[in-house]
Amino acid sequence: MQKQRGPGTGLPERWRPGGPPPRWWYGPPGWSRRAAERDENLESAGRARWPWPSTLLFTAFVLIGSGFAGHAQAGERVALDPLGRVLLFVSGALLLWRWRRPVAVLWSTVATVLVYFAAGYPYGPVLLTVAVACFTVVVSGRRYAAWAATGTLWAGHLLLGHVLYRWLPPSGDDAAPWTEEIVVATWAVALLAVSELARVRREQWARERAERARAERRRADEERLRIARELHDVLAHSISVINVQAGVGLALLDSDPEQARTALTTIKAKSKEALGEVRQVLDTLRAPGAAPRTPAPGLDRLPELVEQAASAGLTVTVEGEPPPRLSPGADLAAFRIVQEALTNVVRHSGSREARVHIEHGDGRLRLTVDDDGPATGADAGGTGNGLAGMRERAAALGGTIEAGTRPDGGFRVLAVLPIATEEDR
Numbered sequence: 001m002q003k004q005r006g007p008g009t010g011l012p013e014r015w016r017p018g019g020p021p022p023r024w025w026y027g028p029p030g031w032s033r034r035a036a037e038r039d040e041n042l043e044s045a046g047r048a049r050w051p052w053p054s055t056l057l058f059t060a061f062v063l064i065g066s067g068f069a070g071h072a073q074a075g076e077r078v079a080l081d082p083l084g085r086v087l088l089f090v091s092g093a094l095l096l097w098r099w100r101r102p103v104a105v106l107w108s109t110v111a112t113v114l115v116y117f118a119a120g121y122p123y124g125p126v127l128l129t130v131a132v133a134c135f136t137v138v139v140s141g142r143r144y145a146a147w148a149a150t151g152t153l154w155a156g157h158l159l160l161g162h163v164l165y166r167w168l169p170p171s172g173d174d175a176a177p178w179t180e181e182i183v184v185a186t187w188a189v190a191l192l193a194v195s196e197l198a199r200v201r202r203e204q205w206a207r208e209r210a211e212r213a214r215a216e217r218r219r220a221d222e223e224r225l226r227i228a229r230e231l232h233d234v235l236a237h238s239i240s241v242i243n244v245q246a247g248v249g250l251a252l253l254d255s256d257p258e259q260a261r262t263a264l265t266t267i268k269a270k271s272k273e274a275l276g277e278v279r280q281v282l283d284t285l286r287a288p289g290a291a292p293r294t295p296a297p298g299l300d301r302l303p304e305l306v307e308q309a310a311s312a313g314l315t316v317t318v319e320g321e322p323p324p325r326l327s328p329g330a331d332l333a334a335f336r337i338v339q340e341a342l343t344n345v346v347r348h349s350g351s352r353e354a355r356v357h358i359e360h361g362d363g364r365l366r367l368t369v370d371d372d373g374p375a376t377g378a379d380a381g382g383t384g385n386g387l388a389g390m391r392e393r394a395a396a397l398g399g400t401i402e403a404g405t406r407p408d409g410g411f412r413v414l415a416v417l418p419i420a421t422e423e424d425r
Contacts, residue, residue: 050096058132059092062125069124078120078169087116091129098136103145106133110149114156120169131191138195139202146195150188157184229336229389231278238274240343242267244312266311298331302356305339309354312346320358323365323419330419333393334367337401340386341369341413349411350376365417373410390415 066088070080078084091112098105109129116126130153137146160168161176249263299322306316326334338356345354349371357368387403390413394401399417406412 055096058095059089062088062092062128065125070122073122077122080121084121087112088126091126095129095132098133102137102140103142106137106149109133110153118160118168134191135195139199150192154185154188229392232389235274238270240346241270241308241312244346296328296332297335299334305342309342313352314346315353316356318356322358323360326419330397330417333397334365334417336393337367337390337415338369340390344386345371348375350374363418365419367415369413371410
């Protein structure tokens with residue numbers, strides 16, 4: 001039964017491009033197919049175009065150099081005739097496919113060179129085609145095929161020069177000297193060593209490029225998460241206050257217009273502040289690395305948070321003092337954590353009172369935000385990412401966040417951040 005062939009490939013269906021190649025393509029059974037597939041990606045850059053210029057250069061060099069070698073070896077070897085020049089041309093022209101079918105090209109050049117030597121034609125640069133094909137095969141990862149082909153070339157040369165020379169041209173030729181075989185073997189070993197060195201170096205470059213790409217993606221992901229946290233913290237707090245004040249304004253619009261006016265004024269102020277902070281975040285996107293126009297918020301703005309919470313109907317009591325001269329990263333993280341915790345109280349707690357306790361010492365800053373609950377289950381337009389954002393901020397500094405219900409009811413957020421203040425230094 002004839003095997004089904006892939007369309008336009010001339011190969012069995014299981015050998016077509018994109019399907020699994022035969023076992024000999026990867027070498028002996030011990031060869032790692034995953035490594036072969038990985039190395040095949042390394043050669044993809046060379047497949048973009050046919051290597052016409054280098055192939056023409058190698059072919060011309062082999063033809064011209066072999067002509068000079070023929071004159072130098074006149075009387076010792078058979079003079080070049082049309083068949084010899086065809087063999088030289090074929091051995092060079094095969095290199096055009098060296099990046100697409102490296103193993104097939106290597107074995108073809110080895111066979112062509114052995115036929116060339118068997119015909120008694122002069123030694124010369126014809127071995128350059130084998131060297132180029134072998135180098136390509138090793139660099140592309142098929143080292144076993146390269147070793148086998150190079151060993152076959154040496155064994156074939158040994159057979160021609162010491163066994164079959166009696167029946168091959170030129171007539172009356174003697175057996176090749178063993179020094180010549182040693183030179184051929186040394187050449188083959190040196191060629192394989194240089195090819196292996198190039199392959200290792202190329203894989204190292206590929207790993208370095210992949211590592212740089214991963215590092216760039218990691219930096220991009222971290223920056224994306226940082227911007228997402230900033231936007232969430234800015235918008236969540238402001239929109240929550242606006243939501244509460246809008247509800248107050250609607251409820252009192254007819255019965256107490258003055259109080260409704262106060263609620264609308266608060267909405268205007270909060271929306272303006274939110275727009276300013278969002279604009280600052282977007283400016284850093286438009287000009288990466290540019291210094292922000294306004295300083296990042298820190299614990300010195302706790303009084304503002306208390307006022308904003310009061311405008312949303314929440315009474316906040318602050319206990320303790322923040323440490324002096326916090327690092328900008330720790331100061332911003334502490335502020336955002338307290339801000340998000342108070343925002344969650346406004347959104348989800350039935351309590352209208354919250355307590356913020358600040359404690360520092362031993363290189364640590366402890367922030368505790370408590371409310372007496374109970375949870376209302378109300379949704380004020382949140383995204384559900386508040387606690388995750390707080391944990392990410394704390395983890396970025398090497399700190400921790402604990403959040404959950406208290407045994408006596410209510411809810412507690414406890415943040416522990418490592419800090420370095422002037423006192424700790």
